[in-house]
Amino acid sequence: MLTRIFNWWHSYSRSTRKRWYIGIVYGLLASAFIFSIYNAFFAVHPTCSDGVKNGAELDVDCGGTCSQLCLFQRVQKIRILEKAAIPTRPDYYDLYTVIQNPNPTSGIEDLRYTFEVFDGTGASVAKRSGRTFLLPNAEKYIVEPAVKLEEPPAQVNITFQPISWRDLTNYIQPEVFARNKEIHSTPSLEQSGMELTGLVNNKSDIDFQDIVITVIVREQFSDEVVAVNRTDMQTLRASEERRFVVNWPFTFSASSPQIEVQAETNVFDNDNFIRESGITVSDPFFSGQ
Known part of the structure; x- marks a missing residue:
């Protein structure tokens, strides 16, 4: 095969082959010139502000060759x-x-x-x-x-x-908190237990579908945790206060109990914001993404 190509090439005169050489060189130079013009004026190059993860970036417009650190690099x-x-x-x-x-x-x-x-x-x-x-x-x-x-x-x-x-960005903490917490035993004929009661107050301007209530009971003087529990509350309107109850099907001892109640609502979940009269509530507690 190579022999046939060699013979074909040398079947042309020396001057013809020279013109071929010159044409190939000029063709390569022209291609390089056209590519450089395209690359300089028309090609889209990755930048640190184009809203796309490209080049050596670790995320969109951050990390790698960009001076801006990505969120996962900045957070503690x-x-x-x-x-x-x-x-x-x-x-x-x-x-x-x-x-x-x-x-x-x-x-x-x-x-x-x-x-x-x-x-x-x-x-x-x-x-x-x-x-x-x-x-x-x-x-x-x-x-x-x-x-x-x-x-x-x-x-x-x-x-x-x-x-x-x-x-x-511009996150606002929802104002949901617990108060009036009391704990007492609940003796019964079948099984004794403990019960915690209290009030959950929503001082936010938004109605919530779900409230998560988590409880830690400590012995005040030793700080030892003697009991934990959790429960959910369905529907807590703006400016509403509702009673909650947490039960344990067993007893525990704390001569001077310190009751910690955490009432939270998931502001990431749009379905957690109650919609009424066709009004849609979306991410009312933050504007950043």
Whole structure:
């Protein structure tokens, strides 16, 4: 094959081959010139302000060759303040953690977590997973009740799946809080227990579909956690105050109980904002994305 090409090429005169050489060189130079003109004046190059993740960027218009850091590079990590297993009934424990978001303008719409319990040998004996949300600059209680364990746990860990932070510029904290908290025993013929009552107040201008109520009861003088629990409240109107009740099907002792109640609402979920008379409420607590 190469021999045939060689013979074909040399079948032309020397002057013809020279003209071919010159034509090829000029063709290459012309192509290079046209490409440089296109690249300089017509080609679209990645920039750090084009609203597209391209080039060496780690996210849209940030990271890599851009001077602007991406949100996941700027945020501080979630802080785990407490985590433990609280004995309830024989062979059952309630798992809880207190975490903190130190970022004033960044939150997590879908926070997926896993509690893992270990025995004295370091072996994993139980796991419990769930999902929640985390508001900016917030301390959050997470409770997973009634985990069956054959022996007292030696260690409790909590881990999080890869986190997608959301930048919440001009975020406004919803004004939902609990007050008038009282705890007492509820003796009955079948089973004694404990009951916590209180009031949840919505001082925001928005009606909410769901309120999450999480409770931690401590012994005031030792700060030891003696009980945890959670419940949900459906529909809390603007400026409304409603009574809530949390029950435990067992008793616990606290000579001077310190009751911590966290009432939260998910501002990431548009379905959580009640719509009336055809009016749509969307993201009323923040404007940033």
